Amino acid sequence: MKYIHYMTAPTEVLDRVLHLATLVQADLARFEREQGLTTPRVHLLWVLGETGPTTQQSLAQALGVTPRNVTGLVDGLVASAHVTREPHPGDRRATLVTPTDLGTRTIADLVSSHVALAQRLFGDVPTARLATFAEVLEETTHRFAQLMEEE
Amino acid sequence: MKYIHYMTAPTEVLDRVLHLATLVQADLARFEREQGLTTPRVHLLWVLGETGPTTQQSLAQALGVTPRNVTGLVDGLVASAHVTREPHPGDRRATLVTPTDLGTRTIADLVSSHVALAQRLFGDVPTARLATFAEVLEETTHRFAQLMEEE
DNA sequence: CTACATCATGAAGTACATTCACTACATGAC
DNA sequence: GTCATGTAGTGAATGTACTTCATGATGTAG
Numbered sequence: 001m002k003y004i005h006y007m008t009a010p011t012e013v014l015d016r017v018l019h020l021a022t023l024v025q026a027d028l029a030r031f032e033r034e035q036g037l038t039t040p041r042v043h044l045l046w047v048l049g050e051t052g053p054t055t056q057q058s059l060a061q062a063l064g065v066t067p068r069n070v071t072g073l074v075d076g077l078v079a080s081a082h083v084t085r086e087p088h089p090g091d092r093r094a095t096l097v098t099p100t101d102l103g104t105r106t107i108a109d110l111v112s113s114h115v116a117l118a119q120r121l122f123g124d125v126p127t128a129r130l131a132t133f134a135e136v137l138e139e140t141t142h143r144f145a146q147l148m149e150e151e
Numbered sequence: 152m153k154y155i156h157y158m159t160a161p162t163e164v165l166d167r168v169l170h171l172a173t174l175v176q177a178d179l180a181r182f183e184r185e186q187g188l189t190t191p192r193v194h195l196l197w198v199l200g201e202t203g204p205t206t207q208q209s210l211a212q213a214l215g216v217t218p219r220n221v222t223g224l225v226d227g228l229v230a231s232a233h234v235t236r237e238p239h240p241g242d243r244r245a246t247l248v249t250p251t252d253l254g255t256r257t258i259a260d261l262v263s264s265h266v267a268l269a270q271r272l273f274g275d276v277p278t279a280r281l282a283t284f285a286e287v288l289e290e291t292t293h294r295f296a297q298l299m300e301e302e
Numbered sequence: 303c304t305a306c307a308t309c310a311t312g313a314a315g316t317a318c319a320t321t322c323a324c325t326a327c328a329t330g331a332c
Numbered sequence: 333g334t335c336a337t338g339t340a341g342t343g344a345a346t347g348t349a350c351t352t353c354a355t356g357a358t359g360t361a362g
Contacts, residue, residue, distance in 0.1 A: 206341095222342060222343095245341080
């Protein structure tokens with residue numbers, strides 16, 4: 001009854017990757033509901049956790065969105081008391097988006113949730129198989145990044 | 152260049168999976184720009200390609216959004232002439248969202264782009280390695296789906 | 303000091319998504 | 333048949349995310 005027949009072997013593998021990505025997304029959505037946050041705001045907090053206090057320009061670049069959009073995201077996170085805008089010590093135009101105590105705790109929860117998810121997913125996979133899995137992933141992403149370059 | 156085989160950490164593997172998902176997403180974004188479509192609309196078309204003409208209720212369930220939202224997505228796809236609303240033969244309340252010629256062609260392009268991406272990603276991976284990769288994926292998603300059930 | 307670039311934001315617009323209320327229609331009980 | 337109840341789709345209102353364009357404030361090179 002299906003309109004489309006597309007199941008070749010590589011396609012099936014890609015579909016499984018996408019399925020896993022969907023499940024991971026669902027896990028993140030649970031975290032977001034618990035914390036009363038949204039995906040873009042969590043993404044911003046994640047970047048903030050990696051870099052520490054950052055200008056909105058840098059955040060825009062890291063998130064791949066326009067600076068104007070970061071203004072809106074930061075507005076929301078200020079309203080929910082996850083971050084504050086601090087003056088940039090060396091540039092009076094810029095603000096340093098800085099996590100509050102709540103923000104720091106949220107980022108820590110996010111990281112531990114991420115690690116726990118990885119453990120649940122891959123913790124029981126035998127070492128040799130997991131190594132092969134990771135290698136194929138690395139080769140694949142590397143080759144794909146090269147293909148993107150060529151265009 | 153590595154001579155020592157360090158044990159692969161689950162978190163590192165998860166990060167690689169997410170990285171690959173990001174690259175795939177970027178490839179889809181290219182398709183969307185070319186076709187003048189958005190991710191939710193492409194998703195709807197994809198489902199339509201799998202199921203054939205469908206009620207908006209079914210689409211809402213398949214997409215995991217509210218029926219009201221499907222109304223809006225279908226409005227957009229009707230405006231861009233990708234689908235039409237046809238009367239449901241057995242239920243005068245319902246409409247059958249049906250791809251137009253353009254919609255059918257777009258779905259075909261989407262599928263072939265999907266297959267081509269899979270080929271570019273996994274086409275050159277040796278069969279045995281790809282099989283292990285797919286197995287780990289399957290075990291992982293299966294185990295994870297079970298863990299989600301228990302809560 | 304002037305010219306130009308950069309940081310953040312106001313204004314305006316589009317898309318996605320929600321909830322709530324409502325109309326039209328279907329279906330099972332009597 | 334009629335009545336109660338449920339289902340399909342949409343209008344209204346709202347919130348978030350995202351964009352482009354314009355502007356004020358500040359930094360920087362000449």
